[in-house]
Amino acid sequence: MALAKEEATDVLSSLQSVCTRHGLETMSAKLAELASLVQWDMQEIAKALAELPQRSGLVHRSARHLVDLGGKRLRPICVALASKVGSGFDEKCRDLAVAVELVHCATLLHDDVIDHGDRRRGSPTARSLYGNAASIFAGDWLLIEALKRVRATKVPDTLERLLDIIDEMIAAESLQLEGRGRLELDPDRYFRVVEGKTAALFRWAMFAGGRGGGLDLEQCRALERFGAHLGIAFQLVDDLLDYAGDAEVTGKVPFADLREGKATYPLIVAVERDPDLLGELSALVERPDEQPEARFTAVRDRIESTGALTRCHALALEHANQAQAALSGLPPGPAVEALGTVAETTVNREL
Amino acid sequence: MALAKEEATDVLSSLQSVCTRHGLETMSAKLAELASLVQWDMQEIAKALAELPQRSGLVHRSARHLVDLGGKRLRPICVALASKVGSGFDEKCRDLAVAVELVHCATLLHDDVIDHGDRRRGSPTARSLYGNAASIFAGDWLLIEALKRVRATKVPDTLERLLDIIDEMIAAESLQLEGRGRLELDPDRYFRVVEGKTAALFRWAMFAGGRGGGLDLEQCRALERFGAHLGIAFQLVDDLLDYAGDAEVTGKVPFADLREGKATYPLIVAVERDPDLLGELSALVERPDEQPEARFTAVRDRIESTGALTRCHALALEHANQAQAALSGLPPGPAVEALGTVAETTVNREL
Numbered sequence: 001m002a003l004a005k006e007e008a009t010d011v012l013s014s015l016q017s018v019c020t021r022h023g024l025e026t027m028s029a030k031l032a033e034l035a036s037l038v039q040w041d042m043q044e045i046a047k048a049l050a051e052l053p054q055r056s057g058l059v060h061r062s063a064r065h066l067v068d069l070g071g072k073r074l075r076p077i078c079v080a081l082a083s084k085v086g087s088g089f090d091e092k093c094r095d096l097a098v099a100v101e102l103v104h105c106a107t108l109l110h111d112d113v114i115d116h117g118d119r120r121r122g123s124p125t126a127r128s129l130y131g132n133a134a135s136i137f138a139g140d141w142l143l144i145e146a147l148k149r150v151r152a153t154k155v156p157d158t159l160e161r162l163l164d165i166i167d168e169m170i171a172a173e174s175l176q177l178e179g180r181g182r183l184e185l186d187p188d189r190y191f192r193v194v195e196g197k198t199a200a201l202f203r204w205a206m207f208a209g210g211r212g213g214g215l216d217l218e219q220c221r222a223l224e225r226f227g228a229h230l231g232i233a234f235q236l237v238d239d240l241l242d243y244a245g246d247a248e249v250t251g252k253v254p255f256a257d258l259r260e261g262k263a264t265y266p267l268i269v270a271v272e273r274d275p276d277l278l279g280e281l282s283a284l285v286e287r288p289d290e291q292p293e294a295r296f297t298a299v300r301d302r303i304e305s306t307g308a309l310t311r312c313h314a315l316a317l318e319h320a321n322q323a324q325a326a327l328s329g330l331p332p333g334p335a336v337e338a339l340g341t342v343a344e345t346t347v348n349r350e351l
Numbered sequence: 352m353a354l355a356k357e358e359a360t361d362v363l364s365s366l367q368s369v370c371t372r373h374g375l376e377t378m379s380a381k382l383a384e385l386a387s388l389v390q391w392d393m394q395e396i397a398k399a400l401a402e403l404p405q406r407s408g409l410v411h412r413s414a415r416h417l418v419d420l421g422g423k424r425l426r427p428i429c430v431a432l433a434s435k436v437g438s439g440f441d442e443k444c445r446d447l448a449v450a451v452e453l454v455h456c457a458t459l460l461h462d463d464v465i466d467h468g469d470r471r472r473g474s475p476t477a478r479s480l481y482g483n484a485a486s487i488f489a490g491d492w493l494l495i496e497a498l499k500r501v502r503a504t505k506v507p508d509t510l511e512r513l514l515d516i517i518d519e520m521i522a523a524e525s526l527q528l529e530g531r532g533r534l535e536l537d538p539d540r541y542f543r544v545v546e547g548k549t550a551a552l553f554r555w556a557m558f559a560g561g562r563g564g565g566l567d568l569e570q571c572r573a574l575e576r577f578g579a580h581l582g583i584a585f586q587l588v589d590d591l592l593d594y595a596g597d598a599e600v601t602g603k604v605p606f607a608d609l610r611e612g613k614a615t616y617p618l619i620v621a622v623e624r625d626p627d628l629l630g631e632l633s634a635l636v637e638r639p640d641e642q643p644e645a646r647f648t649a650v651r652d653r654i655e656s657t658g659a660l661t662r663c664h665a666l667a668l669e670h671a672n673q674a675q676a677a678l679s680g681l682p683p684g685p686a687v688e689a690l691g692t693v694a695e696t697t698v699n700r701e702l
Contacts, residue, residue, distance in 0.1 A: 057525030
């Protein structure tokens with residue numbers, strides 16, 4: 001329990017140290033401000049997450065395993081900050097923040113079953129500890145828990161909107177499934193998947209936080225635009241970390257996306273610029289387990305030499321800027337400042 | 352589409368012909384009354400189910416496949432009849448009835464993934480046509496669709512109650528998972544699983560229909576008691592059909608539960624009465640695919656010789672009677688009569 005609490009503030013301080021290491025002193029100061037602004041809220045959220053109904057069943061242990069691993073809790077941070085753009089963070093906002101994290105965890109539980117994932121957040125996945133069946137029901141359970149909480153807050157429009165957002169998420173999963181195993185390198189399809197799978201829930205986090213803080217629908221729409229761009233930026237950096245990340249820091253298997261033949265943005269750009277790469281990639285993806293590690297590194301270098309990684313980062317930056325631009329009409333103050341910091345950090349993160 | 356519509360009334364007429372065949376003339380007349388009472392409603396429900404949002408994705412095709420297979424639609428019938436105990440069936444009740452069927456289908460989609468089921472309602476399962484991943488998301492989608500519809504009806508208490516019921520269903524799935532592969536023959540555990548997995552959704556169907564028909568909470572509680580007993584009776588007969596059913600009629604693999612080592616009620620009673628049976632069963636369950644068909648038939652005969660099938664049917668009858676008794680305080684009329692018929696038919700069904 002204490003672990004989850006520390007984890008939440010830990011992320012901020014680890015991001016902060018990353019920035020200091022890189023000599024980004026201004027960024028570090030901004031992060032300290034962000035941390036002090038949401039520290040209490042994040043502790044309340046962590047406490048509520050640690051107090052999920054205690055049941056001894058396999059399904060509930062499976063869900064707890066993932067939730068207790070903590071993670072970045074970026075979506076709850078979005079809820080907290082969005083609420084502070086309005087009248088501030090209260091119990092209802094806490095419950096909305098908990099709900100967004102539970103929905104996120106529910107999708108991870110189902111995703112790990114579908115992708116046969118063995119590692120998550122530097123630990124074994126719930127499915128590898130408790131089995132696929134328990135993870136499927138654990139996802140169902142967290143989804144229902146999330147909806148119950150949102151319902152109980154009675155914050156206007158948040159429940160309908162969440163149901164619609166989950167619908168969008170499932171449609172994106174469906175789209176992604178269809179491209180599976182085929183190395184589908186269509187940018188249009190890529191962005192439709194990202195908008196549904198990643199950006200949609202960020203959008204809801206911002207909308208719900210804003211509504212919880214009493215903002216009107218127009219202000220909430222601006223927050224949603226922030227969430228949409230933040231989500232895309234976040235995913236682009238996630239894609240990038242598959243090629244450029246330090247596995248020790250990210251807790252992920254290196255080249256995991258590449259091994260699975262996932263159409264990440266760097267891959268799409270690289271093949272656009274160097275079409276011959278496609279043959280090489282297809283061979284890798286068809287029998288990833290039979291390939292020597294050096295072949296992955298060679299492909300990675302070839303991708304980098306096309307400038308695809310740089311282009312991916314530039315696009316992430318663009319979306320982070322658009323996210324910030326979306327805030328321009330909102331009442332200025334520390335919360336809007338901090339949201340700007342979130343956007344900046346997202347594109348400079350190393351995990 | 353037309354298919355689903357026919358199926359719904361087909362079930363009533365097929366049940367009816369079963370009864371006629373057995374010389375139960377009175378029962379046949381009662382069923383004709385029941386059929387004429389809900390025929391229009393069931394057509395409306397079938398129409399709405401056929402008009403689920405049309406999307407081309409793998410996930411949505413997977414969901415449609417199961418929904419279009421039709422099935423008995425007993426839960427929607429419960430909603431329709433419960434509403435008619437009150438002010439009657441309207442659009443809202445139709446949506447509640449559609450929702451209960453969608454939740455039921457969602458659980459079947461996830462169950463088939465977990466049990467590696469290949470056949471369902473006499474056809475290949477969605478997962479064997481579209482894959483496990485699509486079926487997992489298809490279940491998620493139907494759940495969300497159901498919740499959206501219930502939410503939109505604004506019928507008091509139905510959404511909270513449904514969220515609680517799904518919670519109970521998941522807890523029961525968890526309990527069942529823990530007993531898997533171990534031939535867990537504890538009657539107490541068995542009934543806890545049945546109450547959660549089967550009876551809970553029947554309870555909600557009755558509650559929601561009653562609420563939709565404007566009945567007060569006390570009247571709805573009586574309807575819920577009916578649903579709880581009906582659900583248990585239904586499951587007991589389902590268990591029985593694994594041993595006694597005609598595979599041509601039920602569309603199920605014979606002895607499927609036995610092969611999976613599922614703790615069905617006949618098995619629990621048989622081992623209580625003939626403890627030596629346990630060794631024989633364990634051997635069967637450990638390597639079901641290596642066993643000659645004759646061995647299953649021999650075990651089936653031995654189970655029957657303990658009187659376990661008769662006992663199971665007697666208990667189903669008891670619950671059907673308790674279901675009928677629960678109706679005693681409700682305003683008498685054709686709907687209450689028809690619910691009585693549903694309870695009677697449930698214990699006399701052959702599919």
